[in-house]
Every structure is written in C-alpha cells, then in structure tokens.
Amino acid sequence: MPDRMWESESVAYLTPRDAGESDAWTQELERRQRRGSQRIVEVRELEPPPSIAAALGLRPGETAVVRRRIMYLEDQPVELTDSYYPAAIARGTPLAEPGKIPGGAVTLVASLGHTVVEVTEDVTVDVPDQGVREALRLTEGEPVLVLTRTSATADREPVEVSRMIMLRGHHLTYRTKAG
16 A cells, blocks of 8 residues: 655654754744744743643653744734644753744754654644633633644654644645545
8 A cells, every 4th residue: 555645734844854944833924925923931840731731741740841822924913823842852952042033843852852843733723712711812801823733753743733723714734646
C-alpha cells in the first residue's frame, strides 16, 4: 500500500529557517504584500491543561513553557496562539524568554536537536468566551476556528503543542495523495 500523506498550508510553519530568514508568519505576510505583527502576551513555565500535558507526553506534575501571543493583520487582532513546549526542552533557551525568536520557534527547536517531522492537526469551531471575544474584537455568538497542532520528531517525541484561536476569514487547505 503506498504512503498516504496529508499536505497542508501549515508546512511552511513547520520548516526551520536558514540563518537570517524571518519566521513563517512574516514571510507569509510579505508574500501577500500585507502588514502584520505579533505581541507576546506571556511566557512562563507551568503545569499545562490536561489535554496539552497528554499531547506532550508529560507525567503529572511535569511542566511546560507556554508562549502566548496575539497575531495582528493590518493592526487588527486575528489570532490568539498559545504554544507549549516540554520544560525539559525549553527551559534555559529563548523559548522560555519573552522575546521574538529569530527564524521562529521551529528553527530554534530544530537547532536544539528536535526537528519536527510529524504533525497532527485538530480543527474545531467554537463559540469563544468573553476574554477571547474581547481580545479578537468579536461580537457575542460569533464563532472561532480552533486549530490544535501537535508537532513531533521522527521518533514521535512531542516537542510542541500549539492552540490557535482564529477569527473569521481564515482558510485551511489540506491535500492528500490517494492510490
């Protein structure tokens, strides 16, 4: 049976950058001739929610580093992103610091010896709580797209779980080869 592989537009966000290259978000905006930015809201070590801990393969009491960001397009908030990394990988690295990471986190994680080769993405639609509505400037009852991405190495070691809450206008494309 031939290998079956899904390909998504997320691939660019999972590919380490060469020295001096910008992160995937910046490159995507440049390609589309748009202007955007991100604001780091919080970076800290914590015990993640149970679903995140399970996806990262953490045992009870083990911690992760979370990087919470708001993504902006033309000065409008369009996405809330919380990225979790096992503390054993992130502690003492720029992942645990509140600055922007040159080339993006995937580039840093790869430089630490954890190259992402397998990704699982789970997509749902949800009605956000008041905090999310305010952060994304949504009206009551307006739905959001929630993408949870788990990234792992060739030996299936989970190295990142990102939960992205996106507002209207996002488009996800997946393609597979059959046969």
